[in-house]
Amino acid sequence: MATRVTAAESAAVAQVRRELSGRRTDVRGIVFELVLLLTLILALAVLIVLLLDVSRTAVPVLLDEGGRIFSSGLSTLPENAGIYYGLIGTLYLGIFVLVIAIPLGIAAAIYLEEYARDTRLTRLFTTNIRNLAGVPAIVYGIMGLGVFVVLLGPITGPGSVEGKSLLAGGLTISLMVMPIVIITAQEALRAVPSSIREAGFGVGATRWEVVRSHVLPYAAPGILTGAVLSMARALGETAPLIMVGAVTGFLSTSGGFLDQLQQRFTSLPTLVFAYVKKPQEEFQDLAAATILVLIVFIFVVNLGAILLRNRYERKW
Amino acid sequence: MAQSVAGGGGVGAIDLRGTPSRRRRERRMKAVFFSAAFLCIVLSIAIVGSLAGGAVQFLSNVEFGTLWSSGWFPRRNLFDLKTLVAGTIMVSVIAMIVATPVGLGAAIYLSEYASPRRRRLLKPILETLASVPSVVMAFFALRFISPEIVQRFFGSDVPLFNITAAGLAVGLLVTPLVASVAEDAMHAVPNALREASAGIGARKRTTSIRVVFPAAVSGISAALILGISRAIGETMIVAIVAGGTGGSLFSLDPLKGGQTMTAAITSLATGSDQVRGTGPAYYSLFFVGLLLFLFTLALNLLSERFVRRVRTRY
Numbered sequence: 001m002a003t004r005v006t007a008a009e010s011a012a013v014a015q016v017r018r019e020l021s022g023r024r025t026d027v028r029g030i031v032f033e034l035v036l037l038l039t040l041i042l043a044l045a046v047l048i049v050l051l052l053d054v055s056r057t058a059v060p061v062l063l064d065e066g067g068r069i070f071s072s073g074l075s076t077l078p079e080n081a082g083i084y085y086g087l088i089g090t091l092y093l094g095i096f097v098l099v100i101a102i103p104l105g106i107a108a109a110i111y112l113e114e115y116a117r118d119t120r121l122t123r124l125f126t127t128n129i130r131n132l133a134g135v136p137a138i139v140y141g142i143m144g145l146g147v148f149v150v151l152l153g154p155i156t157g158p159g160s161v162e163g164k165s166l167l168a169g170g171l172t173i174s175l176m177v178m179p180i181v182i183i184t185a186q187e188a189l190r191a192v193p194s195s196i197r198e199a200g201f202g203v204g205a206t207r208w209e210v211v212r213s214h215v216l217p218y219a220a221p222g223i224l225t226g227a228v229l230s231m232a233r234a235l236g237e238t239a240p241l242i243m244v245g246a247v248t249g250f251l252s253t254s255g256g257f258l259d260q261l262q263q264r265f266t267s268l269p270t271l272v273f274a275y276v277k278k279p280q281e282e283f284q285d286l287a288a289a290t291i292l293v294l295i296v297f298i299f300v301v302n303l304g305a306i307l308l309r310n311r312y313e314r315k316w
Numbered sequence: 317m318a319q320s321v322a323g324g325g326g327v328g329a330i331d332l333r334g335t336p337s338r339r340r341r342e343r344r345m346k347a348v349f350f351s352a353a354f355l356c357i358v359l360s361i362a363i364v365g366s367l368a369g370g371a372v373q374f375l376s377n378v379e380f381g382t383l384w385s386s387g388w389f390p391r392r393n394l395f396d397l398k399t400l401v402a403g404t405i406m407v408s409v410i411a412m413i414v415a416t417p418v419g420l421g422a423a424i425y426l427s428e429y430a431s432p433r434r435r436r437l438l439k440p441i442l443e444t445l446a447s448v449p450s451v452v453m454a455f456f457a458l459r460f461i462s463p464e465i466v467q468r469f470f471g472s473d474v475p476l477f478n479i480t481a482a483g484l485a486v487g488l489l490v491t492p493l494v495a496s497v498a499e500d501a502m503h504a505v506p507n508a509l510r511e512a513s514a515g516i517g518a519r520k521r522t523t524s525i526r527v528v529f530p531a532a533v534s535g536i537s538a539a540l541i542l543g544i545s546r547a548i549g550e551t552m553i554v555a556i557v558a559g560g561t562g563g564s565l566f567s568l569d570p571l572k573g574g575q576t577m578t579a580a581i582t583s584l585a586t587g588s589d590q591v592r593g594t595g596p597a598y599y600s601l602f603f604v605g606l607l608l609f610l611f612t613l614a615l616n617l618l619s620e621r622f623v624r625r626v627r628t629r630y
Contacts, residue, residue: 026519026521028521029519029520029521032521033425033429033520033521035421036421036422036424036425036429037425037429038421039417039418039419039421039422039425040421040422040425040426040438040441040442042418043418043422043441043442043445043488043491043492044441046445046488047441047444047445047448049456049460050448050452050453050456050460053456053459053460054452054455054456104352104355105352107348107349107352107353108349108352108353108355108356110349111346111349111350111352111353112353114349115346115349115350116353124357125353125354125356125357127620128356128357128360129356130616130620131360131613131616131617132356132359132360132363134542134545134612134613134615134616135363135549135609135612135613136546136548136549136550136551136578136608136609136612137549137551138549138551138578138581138582138605138608139363139367139549139605139608139609139612140363141581141585142363142366142367142370142581142601142602142605143359143362143363143366143367145366145585146362146365146366146367146369146370146602147362147366151366175359178355178356178359179356182356204334206334206338206339206341206342207342207346208341208342208345208346209338229447232447233447235449236447236448236449236450236451236452237449238449238450238451238551238552239450239551239552239555239578239582242582242585242586243581243582243585245585269449269451269452269552272451272452272455273451273552273555273556276451276454276455276458276556277556287455288455291451291452291455294449294452295448295449295452298447298448298449299444299447302443302444302447306440306443310436
């Protein structure tokens with residue numbers, strides 16, 4: 001009886017020893033890890049297939065008649081249609097984001113992080129901004145339609161433009177990305193340790209002097225990354241522009257940026273939307289060409305943001 | 317005067333206040349920053365105001381019977397809301413069927429398995445996918461997802477423009493958002509929990525699923541809710557791919573064309589009578605916009621609450 005127990009015991013000890021020191025591989029663990037990796041590969045595959053699918057159509061079209069496409073305007077005939085006004089429009093919208101959304105967003109973030117005390121008003125600001133960032137783009141479009149096109153129409157686009165002007169579109173897009181700029185800038189400012197600020201206050205600097213000379217230089221890479229990402233978002237956005245009436249038909253373009261402000265406008269993504277909806281095969285090719293140009297635009301901007309972040313990522 | 321404050325000829329608080337010009341500039345900068353922050357409140361008021369104004373116009377002009385009829389045909393004064401809500405829910409459900417496993421899988425891998433170097437290499441892939449404009453994803457859905465996936469698996473009698481293809485494309489677009497928010501949540505789980513689990517002999521897989529995942533469950537729920545909210549608000553894909561241009565009959569078949577709230581707004585804006593008008597069809601745009609705004613607002617507030625729960629725990 002006693003020997004049998006020891007035999008069972010020694011078997012158990014041997015088993016435990018085997019389990020602890022054995023080299024049995026955890027097959028299910030490896031399968032699990034592979035499945036997880038597969039999800040990332042799926043995302044990569046989607047990107048690659050998308051790029052290949054677009055390029056397969058777009059590259060021959062661009063090689064064949066790239067010069068004409070880049071220099072032609074809008075037309076109902078596919079052989080006369082191009083992306084010139086789309087490029088100009090997207091560029092102008094980018095200027096709006098650069099001049100309005102990014103400075104205002106950074107300023108608001110500075111107020112919330114550096115100046116505001118934890119009052120009820122501050123909490124209202126913060127909650128409000130978080131909610132604004134979650135509002136769908138098309139709702140911003142409706143706001144733009146209600147405010148900039150209908151209400152302020154006589155100012156933003158007088159006469160036959162009926163308010164559906166570049167000014168209305170640019171303001172709508174700028175307000176749409178502003179919450180994103182604010183939130184990313186807030187995070188960048190928050191990451192600057194308070195000892196840096198205290199050093200500035202210690203030598204008698206005012207709050208603005210501390211922000212300008214101590215906080216902003218350290219937060220700059222983070223703020224810039226957010227700004228670049230919001231720019232990419234703005235350049236690719238379509239829905240709000242459609243709401244404020246980005247045109248897909250005739251467009252008169254004369255003069256520079258300031259002359260264009262109260263005129264009608266279009267952009268690369270709105271052109272894609274217009275061309276995709278047309279039944280002719282040639283317009284589908286044109287849509288692919290426009291998409292390739294747009295994607296290259298946006299990927300370059302995004303790559304800039306990613307490189308910037310990897311370059312300056314620091315732990316305090 | 318300074319001496320009287322500091323006493324005994326030392327330096328007092330008033331001496332340290334700086335010159336009047338510096339203090340004036342300080343006040344000016346603070347006012348500038350404050351007005352920038354205040355602009356966001358104005359923006360919210362503008363959003364709610366323009367939505368509510370148009371919605372009230374719509375409700376005071378429309379016959380309430382048409383809000384529950386056979387379909388959404390604004391040009392014929394039929395404003396069946398359940399058509400739009402059903403379409404929106406179908407698209408979002410299909411989108412989340414894609415985005416939940418793919419997004420969470422990617423999040424677990426990046427947070428628990430990937431080495432820092434591999435993480436730096438793989439994360440940009442998700443970010444690049446997130447930066448694809450929705451109109452581009454719509455083109456891809458029309459050219460690839462609909463013919464090569466939906467029609468291949470569900471038979472070629474499925475129309476090219478259908479809810480399923482739109483839902484799949486929206487899902488791909490939402491995946492990076494779900495992945496990045498969920499990854500943040502899992503990353504925030506303290507290492508002590510992982511070490512304790514490993515210390516009692518758990519495998520890495522067990523630790524990931526039974527320890528890290530439950531600890532981060534609030535943040536993961538927030539990621540999913542945020543994903544749903546984004547899927548509901550996604551516009552260009554459904555406007556192009558779902559096939560509801562002009563109007564749609566009420567239907568619960570995801571293999572047919574349908575209409576969502578966002579697509580209905582877009583097609584009203586791009587319709588033959590253009591963005592401006594006076595009839596109920598024009599004002600219905602604001603009403604649907606208000607519904608959309610309230611839906612997404614509710615979801616965002618819900619996800620905010622989940623996120624806050626994580627923050628208080630650790």
